[in-house]
Amino acid sequence: MPDSSVAEPKDSNPALDVIVIGAGFAGMYALHKLRGLGFRVRVFEAGSGVGGTWFWNRYPGARCDVESMEYSYSFSNELQQEWEWPERYAAQPEILRYAQHVAQRFDLMRDIQLNTRIIASVYERNANRWTITTDGGTSISAPYLIMATGNLSTPRVPDFKGLKSYRGKWYHTGYWPHEGVDFSGLRVAVIGTGSSAIQAIPIIAKQAKHLHVFQRTANYSVPAHNAPLDPDYVRRHKAEYPQRRRAAYDTPFGIAGYPPPTKPASEAPVEERISLYEDKWKQGGTIGFLYSYTDLLTSKDANDTAAEFVRNKIRGIVKDPATAELLCPKDHPIGTKRLCLDMGYYETFNRDNVTLVDARSTPIQVITPTGLRTSAQDYEFDAIVFATGFDAMTGALAEIDIRVQGGTTLREHWTAGPRTYLGIMVAGFPNMFLITGPGSPGVKSNMVVSIEQHTDFIADCLAHLRARGLGRIEAEQCAEDGWTEHVNDVANATLYPQANSWYMGANIPGKPRIFMPYVGGVHNYKKKCDAIAAGGYEGFKLTGADASNNVNPSTRHTGIATSNA
Numbered sequence: 001m002p003d004s005s006v007a008e009p010k011d012s013n014p015a016l017d018v019i020v021i022g023a024g025f026a027g028m029y030a031l032h033k034l035r036g037l038g039f040r041v042r043v044f045e046a047g048s049g050v051g052g053t054w055f056w057n058r059y060p061g062a063r064c065d066v067e068s069m070e071y072s073y074s075f076s077n078e079l080q081q082e083w084e085w086p087e088r089y090a091a092q093p094e095i096l097r098y099a100q101h102v103a104q105r106f107d108l109m110r111d112i113q114l115n116t117r118i119i120a121s122v123y124e125r126n127a128n129r130w131t132i133t134t135d136g137g138t139s140i141s142a143p144y145l146i147m148a149t150g151n152l153s154t155p156r157v158p159d160f161k162g163l164k165s166y167r168g169k170w171y172h173t174g175y176w177p178h179e180g181v182d183f184s185g186l187r188v189a190v191i192g193t194g195s196s197a198i199q200a201i202p203i204i205a206k207q208a209k210h211l212h213v214f215q216r217t218a219n220y221s222v223p224a225h226n227a228p229l230d231p232d233y234v235r236r237h238k239a240e241y242p243q244r245r246r247a248a249y250d251t252p253f254g255i256a257g258y259p260p261p262t263k264p265a266s267e268a269p270v271e272e273r274i275s276l277y278e279d280k281w282k283q284g285g286t287i288g289f290l291y292s293y294t295d296l297l298t299s300k301d302a303n304d305t306a307a308e309f310v311r312n313k314i315r316g317i318v319k320d321p322a323t324a325e326l327l328c329p330k331d332h333p334i335g336t337k338r339l340c341l342d343m344g345y346y347e348t349f350n351r352d353n354v355t356l357v358d359a360r361s362t363p364i365q366v367i368t369p370t371g372l373r374t375s376a377q378d379y380e381f382d383a384i385v386f387a388t389g390f391d392a393m394t395g396a397l398a399e400i401d402i403r404v405q406g407g408t409t410l411r412e413h414w415t416a417g418p419r420t421y422l423g424i425m426v427a428g429f430p431n432m433f434l435i436t437g438p439g440s441p442g443v444k445s446n447m448v449v450s451i452e453q454h455t456d457f458i459a460d461c462l463a464h465l466r467a468r469g470l471g472r473i474e475a476e477q478c479a480e481d482g483w484t485e486h487v488n489d490v491a492n493a494t495l496y497p498q499a500n501s502w503y504m505g506a507n508i509p510g511k512p513r514i515f516m517p518y519v520g521g522v523h524n525y526k527k528k529c530d531a532i533a534a535g536g537y538e539g540f541k542l543t544g545a546d547a548s549n550n551v552n553p554s555t556r557h558t559g560i561a562t563s564n565a
């Protein structure tokens, strides 16, 4: 638990160069990378262990939708050669085990403080330092602050009336009990049909006496066809790792090995299209499916061909025609909400103990002591699972009172929606970096690839400042304005804004509707970042060391030290 015995704020570790908030994949790599460059770094993590998303999301069936050979760090060839992924798509316990292994292998834990939630961070311009405050009242300061707080780390339970009165057990998928939950013999409700629900429902259905699924918006899902990894495939993949990792940066999603589409759907005859979609369905996976044609995410007509293919699959799998039709998504183009990946989701609705409830036409009105009431009827449940998502991308940052002393707060700066330069810095907030922040391709890419690329950019930038005796970097307002406009322009040229997705902030009442991720692709984004760095950090203002910010002088002017990877 956080140290609540400390009454007065005090600086418990004055000799730091960089504070990192969050010990998920981003915070762990930031620590490793910056430590390798000689920076003195400390990471603060709210959870009692490392792993971020994979520490918290322990719901049944939790699994990554990027193949495990790709969803892994590339910074250490030894690590990627040694680690054995058992399955095509790794399950949460396996990914958590990997995160713990990385923490141990690279001796990270000595600089990670667990069980410590950061509630405030304040930048003092004269001192050129960020001071963070923990929920135990301790203050720590350093010249640089890195927010590795994650994009899907603020679970959201809708503001249902009556929840406090509920006498059964309730859970949120993003905040799952470590000891697991046994639903055997219970009457269970799952509310929501996003990626989390679609993974959890088939498993919960096998345990529960009866499962009711409350669906407000039907979602598209493609099969994972998960299976144990073939040792020959793994051997070949590992032999090609260096080329594959490089190639990932030349792709829109940061994942190599999927041949990019070469023609628009409009140019393909109907039979050819169906045959290609059929092949992709048989192969499984979301990237392959969306990579069928060049225009699936830019042309509604093209998109309709893929959407109708999936709807026909649902109609073929689900035996009851009314249930099948209710499961067919019709209100948004396929891929504009995160395309889901499942293991027997639609098939689950053929079970006698599973009922689909239309929470759009008969909305949930209140949680009762014994269950819930919709506009149509009362239901009784022993357990309710909220698979209702997250305050995505900005939620974790908004929970911290981030401000510049005598100036504005981040919440104020983002009143009309998040604005960043490259998703990495915010104008008016010097020396504070975001890893995969809004305006970056992060959530629209293989997260681990984007995390490594962002962290490398930030680390190079800090080494650049140090080598020149500089102490402060801030994004210029015009650079932030230009980038934010570019992010919007790129999104508006696609179908993405047509969905009420968390990418748009649409799942949180009152949240500004602005498309938050950069969908120009990892390839274009990385080229832009590389050019900016090579040009001396265009769009950033780098200023002098008069701030005397105490960046570890032993490594000053030495350039980039060798990493111990």
Ligand code: N01
Binding pocket: 063, 064, 065, 066, 152, 158, 173, 191, 192, 193, 194, 195, 196, 197, 199, 214, 215, 216, 217, 338, 341, 359, 364, 387, 388, 389, 390, 502, 507
């Ligand atoms: O959350 P979501 P999630 N009454 O926001 C419904 C990543 N992820 O946790 O669409 C009734 O997608 C809501 O309905 P609607 C992935 O990026 C990855 O599932 O707003 N229903 C929706 O159906 C993913 O996109 C993996 O109409 C209500 C659901 O709750 C992201 O996390 C696995 C409601 C929320 O879906 C979030 O996924 C899991 C209400 N009042 C997650 N309020 C993999 O790697 C909300 N809903 C595979």
